[in-house]
Amino acid sequence: MKTAMMRLGSTKKRCKISAPMTRSQTYPLDKMPLEMKEEICMKLEVECITKLIALSKSWSSIVRNKIFTNLYLNQSLARPRILISLIGVQDMQHFFLSCSQEDPSSDHRTVSCNPPRQGNWYNFSPPVRGLMSCMCDNNKVMIGNPSTRQLITLPRVKTVRKDILHFFGYDPVKGEYKVLCMTVSRNPTRSRSGEAVTEEHQVFTLGAKRKKWRKIECEHLHYAHPRTQGICSNGVVYYLAWVENVRFLICFDVGSEKFSVMELPGDVEGLSNYGEKIAVTKMIIDGNIDLWVLEDASKQKWSKTTIVTSSWIESHNLIRRFMFRGRLGTGELVFEPLFVAGSFFLLSYDLKEGKVRKIIIPEIFGFSFTSIGVYLDHVESPMFLEL
Template sequence: MKRVNKRSKKRDENNGAANVANDPFSTIPLELKLEILMRSPPRSIARLRLASKHMSSIIGGKDFTELYTARSSSQPRRLLFSVHRGSDKQQTHFFHSCSLDDPSDSDHHDNVSYTMDPDLRYSFSPPIRGLICGRNGIKMIIGNPSTGQFVLLPRIKTRKKDIFSAFGYDPVNNVYKVLCMTLKTKRGNPHIISRDMLWDDYLWEDMSEEHQVITVGAKQKWRMIECKYLHRHDSGSVGICRDGVVYYLASYKQKRSLMSFDLSSEEFNVTKLPEDYHLEQFGHMVNHSGKITIASMAYGGPIDLWVLEDVKKQVWSKSAKVVPSCRDIFRENDQFMFKGILGTGEIIFSPIPSPNPFFFLCYDPKEKNVRKVFVQGIGDDESAAIQVQLFFDHVESYMFL
């Protein structure tokens, strides 16, 4: 018969009682715990996860993760601002989010700071399912703007300086991935040259090379992949992820095209753009209507929206001109970038460069009026320079890295 150590048994009972006293959640029914957590903001959930092993097991469990993700996805999307604020004494970086439909409502604002290397200014890709990716040269970070948690990725394997990067989510394998490409100079054939091409443009043509992918995770590392389409990514293009595919603008066979990269199969593809001069020369991708959309705005004139309705059939639709003329909205010397359309139908323009205090313009195409929206919490010292990136459709998440 096994002997029972009464002292050990009593010690375990005392420790159990102490754990219950220190963790009041242990006495609450599971259904009520989930309800409390579902109503908590991401930063509070991050703190509760560290409170005890019991809470960590619930928050890290599959059931709660699916419930919280479904709830966040059903909530109204938010605007997200990445703000770099610099002065002679101090440089800081923080993220600010607010209501997408009513940016001026101060009751729905959130501010999360993150201490970065003051010598580095990260350029961020659009957020995906609550996470965001930033790059400065060959240095990259992945983080959660809602909790302030950021981690460094391994440095990109390249010596080139011209790098394109895009961030996306692979729903098939439930992982996040980053795509990176560099440029190389390809010598052209001087005996084969079109009249429509400049000699210098053909003789020295920059093409993408060193295609690399990294899967965000514990054993993350960069992997070289092949691309059968010889193309050149637009240096100013931003990659946008839709349904497990990253899209970006590029030049392919001397024509501007839409490139796509399937995050699951890790294969590239090309989609032709409609035959439109302004689209090819001035078009840039925007976040609009849940579909890949290219906005073209030339010389301050009207804006055309080209929407990719069917990816496989390469069917595009052109919407009505959403602005009579940008000259009717802006002063002659002002520069603004079209960013997208709110749920209210208002069109957002972001000023270039970023003003301090920061504001953006909302234009109502029905009422034909424009309003200036100052975002509280972004830039309160006019002596400090700020650099602001604006993103649509941000979803709050408590995800840990």
């Protein structure tokens, strides 16, 4: 008995003096060279990259690094995706469906990006380098990343007005994201026609040292509906607005923060991406399509293409009313039917061949939604949002 107790005591003594495991033994991934970690991150999907933030400080520093974010974005630009925004009927939940542009019937990723207050109205902007701005009915402006499921709230816009427009853009020279907000005045003295005009123009720069809205000047009195969506292309945000009861194209240079006005080539209502350019056409198309592409913004040069739709609509027994959504990298034009029964689909029209094909999105079948938005050339961004 005494011998057994001596052995037990000796064992306890050995356990007490055993050295604790080092961090390198517990977390062997931390011993990897920095270059190897970065290479691993470049091959991961965005939702996996965001989880590395909580793994360790070294992994978090890589993911949050602006250089890594830009490298990942450049890689994503080579494989653009279609982003579909859905607002569900129940509780107004917001979902995003991302799918490959090369083969939209596969590689689906569905995420929810729900604002903090359910049951409210939310207006998301078209994505810009993976990010989107959002405004809810209490005039709060938010920035969202559908790929990381993040949504942050910006400081409240300083205004006494209720109607606020918002647009989202990116300055490629300084690498800055900016939100443009403007309020709507219904004071007839501000416009000779007595129509409402925008005023109190303010800009917020994401990631800037000063976390506040800055007032800027706009020399062009114009009006746009509060739910008007703009498109950012090559550092300029474009949106349609009225100047003295005539519709014009408003151009906001994100870098210089200056406004300019451009005449439209015809009676148009819709604005869409057209590769690296923009295009205008009718909002809802019923019959032949007149499509104008802005070839040179400095010279206000437009090119016109007329598409005869009757033949391919009848041959495929398709609905006649649809909306133009943009152009794929292949040159195909994408249209969204205004009414869909059964599976949701898009139409892809080949200008050269004069042929149309259906792009079926099976994941939306049976989904009850109040609104839907389709955006082409979406890129997945690993950018971690913070003010």
